Amino acid sequence: MTSIVIEKRFCGPPKSANGGYVCGLLAAYIDGGAEITLLAPPPLDQRLDIMAGEYGVELRMEGTILAAGRRARVDVPEIPIIDLSEAADAVRRSRHDQSRHPLPTCFVCGPGRVHGDGLRIIPGPLPSRPDQQTRTVAAPWVPYANLANEGGSVASEFIWAALDCPTGYAAVGAQHLGMTGSETILLGRMSAHIERRPSPGDRCVIAAWPTGRDGRKLFANSALLGSDGKILAVARATWLLVDRQVQLGEG
Incomplete structure (x- = not known):
């Protein structure tokens, strides 16, 4: 288990963390492509725990699962090339x-x-x-x-x-x-x-x-x-x- 605190700097809405940033924190514990599901807004300036879950890795606060991640293949077709x-x-x-x-x-x-x-x-x-x-x-x-x-x-x-x-x-x-x-x-x-x-x-x-x-x-x-x-x-x-x-x- 790893404990983290998400600083206010990394907010999305004023009272919770930016979703993509949180997904990226969790994805760092998954090899290759990853899929992260956000189940509740992750709070700021509070201790959160990253731990192994039933299907991959989870972000928890006092037993409540805030996000869950698993390894996934990520195919994105027809990407526009923009200069x-x-x-x-x-x-x-x-x-x-x-x-x-x-x-x-x-x-x-x-x-x-x-x-x-x-x-x-x-x-x-x-x-x-x-x-x-x-x-x-x-x-x-x-x-x-x-x-x-x-x-x-x-x-x-x-x-x-x-x-x-x-x-x-x-x-x-x-x-x-x-x-x-x-x-x-x-x-x-x-x-x-x-x-x-x-x-x-x-x-x-x-x-x-x-x-x-x-x-x-x-x-x-x-x-x-x-x-x-x-x-x-x-x-x-x-x-x-x-x-x-x-x-x-x-x-």
Whole structure:
């Protein structure tokens, strides 16, 4: 068993940890691709335990299972290749500035976070083109030095985090699935496979696109691309439509 404390810096909603970051912490105990299911919002600044579970690894707090992970094959077909200039242009089309962002202090996508603290990955929509998925969103990402692991590459939990929030943007932006862009959601499940970790300072691109809907469940995929267009990591995400109070941890 390993005990951890998730610092407030790594919040998603103000009272709980960013879902992708938590998934990445748990995935570090699983070889290869992993699927993590979030069962309850992981709290901040409290002792949590990572331990072996019935089917893989679990994150617990005082006996309550907050998340469960297992090894999984992660196939993400038809990945759009987007260059840095396209991604930068997409960000300029994003409507999620600090005054309109639902979670402005989110570690990954919050515009209220300063550079070097939050990741500030705030994707915007790409213009439609025949070789892209429907309603693809994208953003550039240059990882900071403080995201590196002991080996010098970006730690896996930050790669998972970077792949997480853009899928939420893609999911609620899927007008063809009945979304308006103003829905409130929480991450329910995430699967990812890291092919190669970037190093701090590498100029990367994050792309995400919606893949479907089943009632309250929204599905989207994402990819981390190097500056040369090579695929570094891929992810699949399932988001849940929730009330605003639930998203904020108040209901």
